[in-house]
Amino acid sequence: MLGVAALLLIAGHFRWEGLERVESAFSVVATPFYWLADVPSRISQWSHHNLRDWRSLAAENERLRKDNLILQAKVTKMASLAAENARLRQLLNSATHLDDSVLIAELIGVSPDPLRHVVVINKGSEDGVYDSQPVIDAHGLVGQVVEVSAHFSRVLVITDSAHAVPVQVNRNGVRAIAEGGGRLDQLTLSHVAATTDIVAGDLLTTSGLGGVFPPGYPVAVVTEVTEDPGDQFLQVTARPLAHLDRSRHLLLVFSENGVPGPEAAAAEEGPAE
Numbered sequence: 001m002l003g004v005a006a007l008l009l010i011a012g013h014f015r016w017e018g019l020e021r022v023e024s025a026f027s028v029v030a031t032p033f034y035w036l037a038d039v040p041s042r043i044s045q046w047s048h049h050n051l052r053d054w055r056s057l058a059a060e061n062e063r064l065r066k067d068n069l070i071l072q073a074k075v076t077k078m079a080s081l082a083a084e085n086a087r088l089r090q091l092l093n094s095a096t097h098l099d100d101s102v103l104i105a106e107l108i109g110v111s112p113d114p115l116r117h118v119v120v121i122n123k124g125s126e127d128g129v130y131d132s133q134p135v136i137d138a139h140g141l142v143g144q145v146v147e148v149s150a151h152f153s154r155v156l157v158i159t160d161s162a163h164a165v166p167v168q169v170n171r172n173g174v175r176a177i178a179e180g181g182g183r184l185d186q187l188t189l190s191h192v193a194a195t196t197d198i199v200a201g202d203l204l205t206t207s208g209l210g211g212v213f214p215p216g217y218p219v220a221v222v223t224e225v226t227e228d229p230g231d232q233f234l235q236v237t238a239r240p241l242a243h244l245d246r247s248r249h250l251l252l253v254f255s256e257n258g259v260p261g262p263e264a265a266a267a268e269e270g271p272a273e
Contacts, residue, residue: 103127103252105135108152115182117143117157121250124151132212134253140218140241141165141206142250157244158219159184166210167219170203176236178204178219184244187220189236196234200225204238214255 109120123129125148133145135155143163147154156163159180167178167189174196176189192198202222208215220238227234 101254103129103254105129105153105250105252107248107250115161117160117163117180117182117184117244118146119143119155119157121153121155121252122151123252124149124153126150128254129153129252134213134217134255136217136251136253137242137247137249139243139247140220141213142242142244142247144212145252155250157184158240158242159187159244164190165213165219166207167204168207168215169198169222170205172197174198175207175209176204178238185239186223187238187240189222189234189238192234192236194227194232194234198222198225198234198236214253217253 103123105121105123107119108122111118121135129145129148131145131148135142135144141158143155143157143160145153146156157180158165158178159182161180161182163180165178166175168175176192176196176198178187179190181188189198189204200222203218204220204222206213206215206217206219218241220240222236222238224237225234226236
C-alpha cells in the first residue's frame, strides 16, 4: 500500500508541474492580446486627460493674453500721464519766471479749416479772459484771444495768415513785424531793410509795440536771411519757438499794464450777492 501511495504522489507532482508550465506558457501568449484589448481604454483615458490639459492651457493662455493687453494699456497710459506731467511742470516752471500773472488753460479744439490757425481753449469771460489777450506756452508766444464766451475762447495762432506781431531782435533791438503765412513751422519778417543787422540764429522777442503783447516774450528764431541785390528788403524767415502743433496746456497772460488778472477783477467786483 505504501508503494502505491508513493507512486500516486510522484505522478501528481509531475502533473502539477506540467499544468504550471502550460499555464505559464498560456500567460505569455495571452499577455499581448490582453494589452491590445486594453488599448482603446488607454487611448480614451489619454485623450480625455490631454484634452482637459489642452483646454486648461488654452484658457490660461487667453487669460494671460488679456492680462497682457491690460498691462500694456496701463503702461501706455502711465507713459502718457508722465509726459503730460513733464509738460505741466515745464509750463509751471516757465510761469514762475514771468512778471505778469497767468492762468492755465487747456486746448480743447482746433479749427478744421487748414487755412485758419485757430484753437479753442476751456477758459472764458467767467475766468477773466478778455479779447486780444496774449497766449503763450512753455516755449514761446502762441497767439492772442480773438473771441470770448462765458466758458470758452478762440485763440488766433501767430502762424495764421491774418496774424502779425511786432518783434525785435534780442541781440541788438532791431524791430520788425513777424507775419504768419499758414505754416505752423514758419514766420516771415516783412519790410526788413537790406542794411539791417539780422542773421540766422537771432532770437526774436515781442517788442511791446502796439500794446497787445507785453515786451520780452520769445517768439521765434531766425532760420534764413536772403539778400537779393535788386531788392531793398531782405527775405527773412523764422521758426516759432512755441510748440504750436503739440502744446495742450497754454498760459493766458494778464499784463500788469493791461487788463488785470482774474484775482484783481474779482476783488474790484466785490463779493457776489
